[in-house]
Amino acid sequence: MADVLIIGAGPVGLFMAALLLQDGVEAQVLEQRSAPEPQSRAIGIHPPALAALAGAGVAGDLIAEGVQIRRGMALAGGKCLARMSFAGVSDRFPFVLSLPQARTEAHLERRVNELGDGALHRGVRLTRLSDDGGRVSVEADSGSGTLRYSAPLVIAADGVRSTVRALQGIDLRVKEYPDSYLMGDFADGTGFGPDAALFLSGAGIVESFPLPGRLRRWVVRLGAGDATAGGPATGGPSAGHPSADARWLMRCVRERTGLDIDAGTNSMLSRFGVRTRLARRMVAGRVVMIGDAAHEVSPIGGQGMNLGWLDAAALAPIVSAAVRGQEVGGALKTFERTRLRAAARAARQAEINMALGRPLTDRLLALRNRGIAGVAAVPAVNSLIARRFTMQ
Numbered sequence: 001m002a003d004v005l006i007i008g009a010g011p012v013g014l015f016m017a018a019l020l021l022q023d024g025v026e027a028q029v030l031e032q033r034s035a036p037e038p039q040s041r042a043i044g045i046h047p048p049a050l051a052a053l054a055g056a057g058v059a060g061d062l063i064a065e066g067v068q069i070r071r072g073m074a075l076a077g078g079k080c081l082a083r084m085s086f087a088g089v090s091d092r093f094p095f096v097l098s099l100p101q102a103r104t105e106a107h108l109e110r111r112v113n114e115l116g117d118g119a120l121h122r123g124v125r126l127t128r129l130s131d132d133g134g135r136v137s138v139e140a141d142s143g144s145g146t147l148r149y150s151a152p153l154v155i156a157a158d159g160v161r162s163t164v165r166a167l168q169g170i171d172l173r174v175k176e177y178p179d180s181y182l183m184g185d186f187a188d189g190t191g192f193g194p195d196a197a198l199f200l201s202g203a204g205i206v207e208s209f210p211l212p213g214r215l216r217r218w219v220v221r222l223g224a225g226d227a228t229a230g231g232p233a234t235g236g237p238s239a240g241h242p243s244a245d246a247r248w249l250m251r252c253v254r255e256r257t258g259l260d261i262d263a264g265t266n267s268m269l270s271r272f273g274v275r276t277r278l279a280r281r282m283v284a285g286r287v288v289m290i291g292d293a294a295h296e297v298s299p300i301g302g303q304g305m306n307l308g309w310l311d312a313a314a315l316a317p318i319v320s321a322a323v324r325g326q327e328v329g330g331a332l333k334t335f336e337r338t339r340l341r342a343a344a345r346a347a348r349q350a351e352i353n354m355a356l357g358r359p360l361t362d363r364l365l366a367l368r369n370r371g372i373a374g375v376a377a378v379p380a381v382n383s384l385i386a387r388r389f390t391m392q
């Protein structure tokens with residue numbers, strides 16, 4: 001028995017739990033994994049998300065551990081085409097914070113445990129759910145038997161393959177893209193410091209972001225002929241020959257940027273394809289979907305996790321009001337409309353980012369790069385792009 005059951009202790013479910021527990025709501029979180037996920041996916045935390053995280057008392061710890069990216073640059077042929085500063089995007093957080101997702105989740109989990117000792121139940125996988133209009137009953141597999149829970153409200157933050165979404169029969173709008181990427185973390189020998197760099201190469205974009213511990217993440221857009229390079233399955237961690245992939249990534253970075261990375265320092269490697277999956281609804285009776293369960297957007301642009309946190313920040317006061325007995329039907333409708341719109345906007349932004357990174361012939365590349373340099377040289381346009389990029 002709880003006021004609210006949250007399904008999934010990824011970054012979004014944990015943040016949702018912290019917000020509710022802090023407001024005195026009895027929230028319980030069910031998570032199928034028995035231990036935290038060590039794999040690093042998201043690294044970028046944008047200013048609006050930092051403001052929301054500050055409200056749950058975690059932004060300070062994240063900022064203390066992360067790297068503050070205050071500038072980005074676009075390079076081609078060894079020259080800097082454009083620079084972008086994030087100084088004007090926010091008074092409080094004029095930067096994008098870079099921190100591996102596993103570390104972010106560790107801080108959020110610590111905060112949840114501080115606020116509600118015993119609120120997080122690991123090794124518990126939701127398998128069934130029924131909403132009788134007054135309460136939602138949930139069955140979950142604990143590995144040693146079936147557990148039963150019941151609450152007036154369920155919040156599903158159970159990720160892209162959401163069981164809750166499937167059980168509720170919620171349709172998705174799905175769009176597949178031809179793009180795929182290989183990313184890896186290496187020791188940083190670039191001298192770029194905390195700056196982000198985009199290399200606009202004809203063979204496909206290379207993105208490079210600072211990480212804590214003097215590391216750097218490299219993301220390369222794979223071309224058609226690169227599809228067999230390395231061999232790991234799309235969408236997951238590198239399962240095949242990680243060192244061969246790291247060497248491939250190193251050669252690719254050298255060919256496209258002229259920079260050397262040391263394959264021997266590789267600490268993470270993952271290949272991923274991209275798609276958009278937007279749920280047609282986020283609210284179904286007494287069940288609300290947030291985060292990737294409601295909207296998967298391409299990681300190129302780095303907004304997925306941030307989008308989910310902003311869902312949670314928008315939903316928390318509505319849930320608190322409902323628990324206090326207030327009527328929240330209208331507020332939930334507004335929540336659903338505005339958050340679905342925000343997801344569609346993030347998906348469009350990611351589409352633009354992916355289009356800019358696709359392979360081009362020399363002639364088209366020269367034209368496009370001149371266009372980017374020209375547009376970025378206009379201060380008003382430059383600051384508008386900086387704001388869009390940082391979800392303002």
Ligand SMILES: Cc1cc2nc3c(=O)[nH]c(=O)nc-3n(C[C@H](O)[C@H](O)[C@H](O)COP(=O)(O)OP(=O)(O)OC[C@H]3O[C@@H](n4cnc5c(N)ncnc54)[C@H](O)[C@@H]3O)c2cc1C
Nearest residue numbers: 008010012032042043044126159291292302303304305306
């Ligand atoms: C390569 C890559 C790079 C990315 N980079 C960025 C970035 O820089 N910035 C950004 O904002 N986003 C980025 N993203 C997206 C980001 O990782 C996701 O948007 C984020 O993880 C979504 O969080 P979530 O909590 O909604 O879902 P998840 O992180 O998927 O968490 C869902 C949780 O629910 C649990 N669960 C699932 N089913 C059940 C069940 N039946 N019962 C109990 N528990 C269950 C899972 O075990 C999991 O712990 C990236 C994604 C990828 C793949």
